[in-house]
Each structure stands twice: as structure tokens, then as C-alpha cells.
Amino acid sequence: MVPVTGSDTDAAGLVAGHLADQMAALEHRIASANRTGSLDGLFAYHVLATSPIPLAWEVSPLAGRWLDGHAGQLTHAPQLAVLGYGLAHFDTAGAGTARTRLVAGLTHLMRRDPYPADGVTFLNDPRQLLGIALAAGVVRDQLPQVRQWLRDVLDNDRAPVGGPRLDLIRRHVRGMLTAEASVLTDLAGSHDAIVLALAHWVTVAGTARLPGPATDLGWVQRRILTGLLSTRVAELSVPDAALLRAAAGHIIDASIDSAVLNRSHVGVVLRRFTPAMRRWRWDDPDKVKDPIRWPINSEREVQDIVWLLLRGAFDDLVDEEPLRKFGHSSYRSDFGLPRLGVLVEIKYVRSATEFKKVEKEVIEDSVAYLKERATYQKIVVFIYDASASPQEHDITAAALLDLEHVIDVVIVPRPGHLPAPGGEATGTATSDTKRSRVKGRTAAAKR
Numbered sequence: 001m002v003p004v005t006g007s008d009t010d011a012a013g014l015v016a017g018h019l020a021d022q023m024a025a026l027e028h029r030i031a032s033a034n035r036t037g038s039l040d041g042l043f044a045y046h047v048l049a050t051s052p053i054p055l056a057w058e059v060s061p062l063a064g065r066w067l068d069g070h071a072g073q074l075t076h077a078p079q080l081a082v083l084g085y086g087l088a089h090f091d092t093a094g095a096g097t098a099r100t101r102l103v104a105g106l107t108h109l110m111r112r113d114p115y116p117a118d119g120v121t122f123l124n125d126p127r128q129l130l131g132i133a134l135a136a137g138v139v140r141d142q143l144p145q146v147r148q149w150l151r152d153v154l155d156n157d158r159a160p161v162g163g164p165r166l167d168l169i170r171r172h173v174r175g176m177l178t179a180e181a182s183v184l185t186d187l188a189g190s191h192d193a194i195v196l197a198l199a200h201w202v203t204v205a206g207t208a209r210l211p212g213p214a215t216d217l218g219w220v221q222r223r224i225l226t227g228l229l230s231t232r233v234a235e236l237s238v239p240d241a242a243l244l245r246a247a248a249g250h251i252i253d254a255s256i257d258s259a260v261l262n263r264s265h266v267g268v269v270l271r272r273f274t275p276a277m278r279r280w281r282w283d284d285p286d287k288v289k290d291p292i293r294w295p296i297n298s299e300r301e302v303q304d305i306v307w308l309l310l311r312g313a314f315d316d317l318v319d320e321e322p323l324r325k326f327g328h329s330s331y332r333s334d335f336g337l338p339r340l341g342v343l344v345e346i347k348y349v350r351s352a353t354e355f356k357k358v359e360k361e362v363i364e365d366s367v368a369y370l371k372e373r374a375t376y377q378k379i380v381v382f383i384y385d386a387s388a389s390p391q392e393h394d395i396t397a398a399a400l401l402d403l404e405h406v407i408d409v410v411i412v413p414r415p416g417h418l419p420a421p422g423g424e425a426t427g428t429a430t431s432d433t434k435r436s437r438v439k440g441r442t443a444a445a446k447r
């Protein structure tokens with residue numbers, strides 16, 4: 001081991017100190033837009049929702065007299081965007097007037113030409129575009145056509161071409177409208193810290209993803225921090241300062257997590273499944289007036305629950321991680337944890353006889369999943385036993401742990417208060433209830 005010299009320690013301390021100063025400067029710059037109804041301030045508030053800063057926010061347009069003061073302007077995109085942010089983040093029981101005015105204003109906006117000759121349009125302003133997208137979500141029940149209108153406006157050939165920042169925001173908005181993440185394939189070689197911070201933010205938001213989360217995320221994060229260290233913060237716009245602060249805060253938090261968490265923690269978290277299911281809802285209709293029941297009839301439902309468990313502990317959790325082709329087939333793992341190099345494979349067992357089938361699937365799939373180990377090297381297997389056959393658990397766990405790359409096997413029984421699949425009106429799940437898999441394979445998430 002190479003010893004850490006005094007000069008190395010001093011250099012690290014200087015970098016950490018400068019980074020702290022830059023973070024404080026970003027917060028000071030953001031605070032300059034902390035005013036009621038400020039588009040800059042509202043954009044910053046939205047971006048920082050998952051990386052909060054110590055600031056008493058005063059940006060809500062629903063507070064004070066902003067709404068009445070701008071009543072005559074609520075057919076224009078900037079003011080409608082402000083209402084979109086306001087109702088998305090600060091909606092209260094008394095916000096009915098604001099919602100009514102937003103519906104009327106958006107109805108008027110949809111009648112106007114979004115591509116004026118002078119180029120002055122909300123499509124060219126990331127703050128306005130994001131606010132309008134939030135507004136469309138707020139009024140989706142009262143004005144459902146606004147979401148399709150916004151998609152059509154973005155996808156029209158007349159839509160103005162913007163730079164990389166505007167392109168990323170538009171991708172983000174499309175992702176909000178379609179619930180589908182686009183792949184960011186055009187970031188290679190970029191040294192613009194703001195563009196990379198925005199790319200980082202949309203990936204955290206889940207509306208876009210990097211081609212290779214493990215390798216790409218690392219260099220994106222390094223370039224963001226390197227760029228921040230050399231940035232003149234006072235010269236940044238407030239939205240740019242917010243994007244940098246959100247990215248830097250998330251990177252630092254994730255770095256701390258990765259220093260603390262290791263592969264063994266995956267199994268620790270997954271073993272909390274059973275005690276957590278104590279509150280899984282399955283009401284007795286004789287005791288509850290309006291009973292609520294959450295059936296677990298397929299692998300899909302188990303994946304959703306496991307996602308909730310893992311996402312609370314691992315920020316880099318990747319859903320349906322695409323893996324390299326193997327022969328004629330393509331594969332997607334259930335979940336990936338790129339920083340730990342671990343894939344998580346989830347299986348649903350309906351009867352005691354299916355354990356043998358699961359063992360065979362894991363053995364066969366592990367060859368394809370870990371063929372190239374640049375990102376993932378290990379697998380954790382999670383099995384939900386709907387048949388409640390504990391006599392099979394030890395045999396299957398021992399067989400799978402004998403595989404070189406399987407580091408943990410967690411098998412949980414169906415909670416006692418839930419009926420077996422097909423029992424008590426739960427219905428029998430069919431194969432088409434499972435998530436689609438490339439080539440029809442249920443790709444296991446491997447480490």
C-alpha cells in the first residue's frame with residue numbers, strides 16, 4: 001500500500017475546502033431568486049426537490065397576492081408556467097381559484113401558434129417548458145388533452161432546434177408525458193458542466209438514462225465536480241446554479257453511501273421484505289367497510305415491492321438493466337446496482353415443484369448475464385414463494401450459492417394474511433402479467 005503523505009492530505013483538504021466554498025456560493029446565487037412567483041426560483045426549487053438546500057423558500061405563487069396581481073396575464077406561457085410549478089409543489093385546499101385559472105389559461109394557450117416567427121415561445125425557455133409540463137400534469141383530469149397537445153408540439157417538425165441544454169429538457173418533458181426514458185447517447189466528449197449536471201438530473205429523475213450506467217455515470221460525475229471547482233459561480237444563471245448544486249449534492253451523498261454500503265447490504269435490505277409485509281394491505285370485508293386488497297399474483301408485483309425496498313438504500317438502482325447480447329438473444333436484468341457490480345434476479349414460485357425450475361433458470365442465465373464482467377460481477381437471487389413451501393428453501397439456496405457468482409439467495413414466503421394465488425378472489429396470474437422481456441426471457445438481475 002502506498003502511504004498517504006502529508007502533501008497528499010493537504011491537497012485533498014484544499015480540494016474539499018474549495019468544493020464546500022463553491023457549494024455555499026451556489027446556494028447564495030440560488031437565494032437571489034427566492035421571490036414569490038420567480039420563474040428562476042421556482043425552477044430551482046423543483047430541481048432541488050431531491051437535494052434540498054438550507055433555504056426558507058418564498059417562491060410559491062399561491063401565497064400572497066401574486067395570483068390577483070397577474071390575473072390579466074394568465075393566458076401567457078410564463079405566468080402559466082409559474083402556476084404549474086406552484087400547483088405541482090404548493091397545492092392547498094384553497095387553491096381552487098388558481099387551478100380554475102390555469103385550466104382557462106392552458107385552453108387559451110393551446111389555441112395559439114407555438115412557433116411564432118420571432119422565436120419567442122415557451123419551447124425555447126427550459127423554465128417555461130418545464131412549468132407548462134408540470135401544469136399539464138396538474139390539470140390532467142380537468143383538461144386531459146393538454147398532455148397530448150404538448151407532445152405534439154414538441155414532436156412537430158416546426159419545433160425550433162435548440163442546443164444540448166434545451167434538448168435535454170425536452171427529453172425530460174417527453175419522459176414526463178410518456179413515462180418512457182430516452183437514452184443519452186450524445187454526451188461523450190462534453191466538458192460543459194451545466195450540460196452534464198442537467199443530464200445527471202434527468203437520469204436521477206428517471207426520464208433519461210445513460211447507455212452504460214456504471215461506467216458512464218462515473219465520468220459524468222467526475223466532470224461535473226471538476227467543472228464546479230473551476231466555475232465562476234457569480235456569473236451563473238440561477239437555473240444553472242440550481243442544476244450544479246443538485247448534481248453536486250447528489251454525487252457527494254452517493255459517494256458517502258458507496259463508502260458505507262457494500263454488497264452484503266443488498267441481502268440485508270432484501271431480508272427486510274418479510275417483516276415489512278406485515279403492513280401489506282389485505283382487509284377483512286367483515287371488519288372494514290371499504291376493504292382494500294393488494295394481491296401479489298406474479299413476478300411483476302414482487303419486482304415493484306423489491307424496487308421500493310432497494311431504492312431507499314441504493315441511489316444508483318437501475319430498473320431493467322439491458323445487458324450485452326449472448327448469441328442470438330438479448331437480455332435485461334431485473335435490477336442492477338452498478339456501483340456495487342451486482343445484479344438482482346427476482347423469481348416468483350407458485351408451487352414447491354417450481355423451485356427446481358428456478359434453479360435451472362438461474363444457472364443457465366448466469367452464463368449470459370456475466371459473460372462480460374466490466375460492470376457486473378455478482379448476482380443476488382430473490383425468490384418469492386407464493387406456495388409457502390419452506391421445506392424447499394434450504395435446498396434451493398444451497399444449490400444456487402454453490403454457483404461461483406451468486407453471492408446471496410433470499411427466499412421469502414407468502415405472508416400468512418395473503419391467500420395463495422388463485423384463492424379468495426385474487427385470480428390466477430397468467431404469463432402475460434409478467435414484465436415483457438427481450439426474446440421472451442425473464443432476465444435475472446445479476447451482480
